Amino acid sequence: MSNQLNNLRVLKPIRQALRNDATEAESALWQCLRRSQLDGRKFRRQHSIGYFVLDFYCPSERLVIELDGGIHDDPEVRDNDELRQQAIESLEIRVLRFRNEEVFFELKRVLATIRTAFTC
Numbered sequence: 001m002s003n004q005l006n007n008l009r010v011l012k013p014i015r016q017a018l019r020n021d022a023t024e025a026e027s028a029l030w031q032c033l034r035r036s037q038l039d040g041r042k043f044r045r046q047h048s049i050g051y052f053v054l055d056f057y058c059p060s061e062r063l064v065i066e067l068d069g070g071i072h073d074d075p076e077v078r079d080n081d082e083l084r085q086q087a088i089e090s091l092e093i094r095v096l097r098f099r100n101e102e103v104f105f106e107l108k109r110v111l112a113t114i115r116t117a118f119t120c
Contacts, residue, residue, distance in 0.1 A: 005049050005050050005091075006047070006048070006049060007047060007048050008048055008050070008051070011048045011051065011053060014048075014053055015046040015047070015048060015053055016046075018046045018053060019045060019046045022045075023067065023069060023100065024100070024104075025067045025069070025100035025103040025104060026045070026055060026067055028103050028104065028107070029056070029065070029067065029103050029107075029110070030045055030056070032107070032111055033045075033056055033065075038111060038114065038115065039115060039118060041058050041060060041061060041118065042058065042059065042060065043056050043057065043058045043065075044056070044057050044058075044059070045057075049088065049091065049093070050087070052084055052087070052088060054066065054088075055067050061094075061117070061118055061119060062092060062093045062094060063093070063094050063095075063096065063114075063117055063118075064088060064093055064094065064095045064096065065096050065098070065114060066081075066085075066095060066096070066097045066098070067097075067098055067099075067100055067103060068081070068097055068098070068099055068100065069099075069100045081097075085097075094117060096113065096114060096117055098110050098113075
């Protein structure tokens with residue numbers, strides 16, 4: 001993947017704002033992913049690829065983790081999510097989606113699901 005697609009400078013203020021205003025679910029999952037804690041895999045939070053800002057991205061695995069709150073129940077948002085996911089997957093990047101509630105109440109299962117997506 002071209003470096004021209006990663007962390008476009010124009011999106012830097014958006015990425016920073018999203019990191020500073022992380023949801024509770026993002027903060028909780030980040031505590032498990034940061035500092036290569038999950039099986040030695042390095043994750044980045046609020047990493048952008050093209051014009052998409054991703055919740056979490058593991059470059060070595062080409063794996064995206066997206067967390068969805070209640071807004072994602074809206075049909076228009078859900079359609080947008082699907083198109084966004086297809087665009088990301090067209091770059092040969094896998095996407096895993098979890099509901100915020102899953103992070104709060106089933107964190108061990110969420111982490112186990114992420115681990116099973118590791119290929120190397």
